[in-house]
Amino acid sequence: MELVHGRSGKSSKSVPLEDVIGSMPENVITNIIDRLPLQEAIRTGILSRNWRYKWTLLSQLVFDYDFFLFLKGSGDDIMHFDGKNISRLLLHLKGAITNFVLDIPEFIKLDVEDVNHWIVFLCRIGIKKFTLIHEYDELKLPAHIFSCLELKHLELGSCISGPLPCFRGFPNLLSLQLDQVRIQDCKCGNLIVQSPLLEILSITDFVARSEVNLAEIVKLENLKELNLSLCLLDNMTMTRPSNIFHQMSLLPRLQSLSLNFRKCKFLAEAGTQRWVSTAFPCLKTLKLNQIDFSSDTMLSCVVAMLSGAPNLQTLEIMAAYENTIPPPLICSLEGDCSNFGLLQLQYVVLNIRALDNEFRLASKLLMLHRASPVAEIMLL
Helix, strand or coil, X not given: CCCCCCCCCHHHCCCCCCCCCCCCCHHHHHHHHHCCCHHHHHHHHHCCCCCCCHHHHCCEEEECHHHHHHHHCCCCCCEECCCHHHHHHXXXXXXXXXXXXXXXXXXXXXXXXXXXXXXXHHHHCCCCEEEEEECCCCEEECHHHHHCCCCCEEEEEEEEECCCCCCCCCCCCCEEEEEEEEECCCCHXXXXXXXXXXXXEEEEEEECCCCECHHHHHCCCCXXXXXXXXXXXXCHHHCCHHHHHHHHCCCCCCCEEEEECCCCHHHXXXXXXXXXXXXXXXXXXXXXXXXXXCCXXXXXXXXXXXXXXXXXXXXXXXXXXXXXXXXXXXXXXXXXXXXXXXXXXXXXXEECCCCHHHHHHHHHHHHHHHHCCCCEEEEC
């Protein structure tokens, strides 16, 4: 038997291994680089010749605290960021930009005109998710963002905008989050009513021509998550507190509810009243902030909501404290808490001190911890 030897010459040279990652479909590569921090995604251009321009496939641009801190480095000085860098980046991208996040920290100074140009550009290409937060100063933004009909997620923080002359609503919007937002000559109800598909609504500080009308919120049949500062409600001082929570219970799909009682002094001073029956059958998460446990009305509110949410799994309560702690007002919780045994709590956080009413409620929840499958309870 004759042995056959391999052929020599150029053909005997080893064939370079195939660039498996670089040859993947563009949608797969986009998915990979979108999961990287922006600065790292751009750096992938040094991996190989095939990867030199893969970063142009980015569809999500996140300019957050970590991004700006990476550029600034050490030192406490305010850095003036050249917006032309972001402008050039936007022009080089060849994919569809679906998510744009601009979270400006206090040590970064941006030219407002640059921000306006980016918003106009993004609205022109049909941005789907837009976030603009400037926590330490009020940033003026153009009204163009309110004409972007393809938006699905909008989050604004510490912003001011002029009038909206041709506002046609957000027919595709799924989530709307407003914190310290001022819009001239605009009713908050217009933003809500003309966004019929909303599933997430957060209004923690909104300054407009009128306050928030709870009746407009109740019309959102798809709403699953609501975060609201009660002091923003329209005619709050003229409405019985029990009716407010009854209206919220009319939201058929509500699963997460976060309420802030800050500046609700009238509620704390309201006398004992008969509560309208409230039921939150789908509610799984309840967060109550700035609760005055010396108020019989506020405490009755907490008990009523807990009693009407049999499927509640997560509960967080943060008490409100002034410079001086008011004297405790002891009220009977035994009868009101009779339905607590139906709860399915798995995670409870109580940020409380030493008022008698706080201990009474905590003791009842601790009893649930021993008698039901509560995974964790924390007293802060």
